[in-house]
Amino acid sequence: MTGLPRWDRCAVMGVVNVTPDSFSDGGRWFDPESAVKRGLDLVAEGADLIDVGGESTRPGATRVDEAEELRRVVPVVRELVDRGALVSVDTTRASVAERAIEAGARLVNDVSGGRADPAMVPLVAERAVPFVVMHWRGRSLDMNERAVYADVVGEVIAELRESVEGAVGGGIAPERLVVDPGLGFAKRAEQDLTLLAALGRLRAELPFPLLVAASRKRFLGRVLAGPDGTPPPARERDAATAAVSALAAAAGAWAVRVHEARASADAVRVARAIEEANSRA
Numbered sequence: 145m146t147g148l149p150r151w152d153r154c155a156v157m158g159v160v161n162v163t164p165d166s167f168s169d170g171g172r173w174f175d176p177e178s179a180v181k182r183g184l185d186l187v188a189e190g191a192d193l194i195d196v197g198g199e200s201t202r203p204g205a206t207r208v209d210e211a212e213e214l215r216r217v218v219p220v221v222r223e224l225v226d227r228g229a230l231v232s233v234d235t236t237r238a239s240v241a242e243r244a245i246e247a248g249a250r251l252v253n254d255v256s257g258g259r260a261d262p263a264m265v266p267l268v269a270e271r272a273v274p275f276v277v278m279h280w281r282g283r284s285l286d287m288n289e290r291a292v293y294a295d296v297v298g299e300v301i302a303e304l305r306e307s308v309e310g311a312v313g314g315g316i317a318p319e320r321l322v323v324d325p326g327l328g329f330a331k332r333a334e335q336d337l338t339l340l341a342a343l344g345r346l347r348a349e350l351p352f353p354l355l356v357a358a359s360r361k362r363f364l365g366r367v368l369a370g371p372d373g374t375p376p377p378a379r380e381r382d383a384a385t386a387a388v389s390a391l392a393a394a395a396g397a398w399a400v401r402v403h404e405a406r407a408s409a410d411a412v413r414v415a416r417a418i419e420e421a422n423s424r425a
């Protein structure tokens with residue numbers, strides 16, 4: 145099946161970063177065996193699909209070469225698929241996406257929305273797989289210098305529309321596209337919060353399934369910071385992440401992308417139950 149997976153509720157996309165340096169779980173799943181186990185554990189905790197990435201996108205991260213990204217990602221995708229998981233690949237490289245699709249990945253999650261690698265859109269079009277288009281203003285090294293907006297919601301919508309037009313113009317069927325506001329990418333905490341407050345507008349003005357990826361991000365740390373302004377470490381932001389998952393599900397998000405699945409799986413089920421009760425009222 146090459147269509148976009150759909151559920152009767154907001155789905156939970158579990159994150160497996162096969163990297164030594166991702167911002168919140170760098171190094172924990174760096175060897176293939178632990179990465180595969182992590183993915184299966186996330187499924188057991190309620191994740192509907194697993195997003196496998198081999199290159200950190202955190203601010204300031206340096207690039208991984210293609211061979212290394214392939215080495216990290218492809219065996220983990222293949223084993224998770226063989227074990228029955230629905231898998232997406234988190235990459236900006238067409239060559240990695242291609243090999244991941246060959247290994248059974250059913251969706252390409254490209255944080256650059258096709259802007260980083262000109263070969264990506266043609267590949268995704270040719271393979272006819274679903275494609276996540278995230279709002280992106282450039283690579284990690286200097287992206288927060290680009291967190292300058294007169295109207296962050298309006299500009300993110302407009303720039304996502306441009307990326308969507310590029311994807312459709314390059315041959316990707318619109319029904320295979322997912323959009324994502326790119327929380328934490330060229331955005332400061334206040335801008336992330338403003339975007340989350342505007343999920344209804346994003347849904348209204350971008351008629352595509354919406355992916356919300358707030359998990360453990362810096363803006364949550366700022367919200368949770370103590371009296372001295374010190375944020376909790378990333379791994380202590382999962383309850384806050386689940387709160388965003390509930391809000392995203394209530395706003396009609398297609399999926400939430402999270403590092404810990406259980407709390408968000410419960411959150412989206414509660415949101416669905418409330419929506420169903422409301423429709424019966």
Ligand SMILES: Nc1nc2ncc(COP(=O)(O)O)nc2c(=O)[nH]1
Pocket residue numbers: 159161166167168169197201202234253254255276278324326327355357358359401
């Ligand atoms: N679609 C999408 N993919 C992403 N991949 C990585 C990260 C940041 O790193 P992480 O893997 O540690 O969350 N954020 C996003 C995001 O916001 N949206």
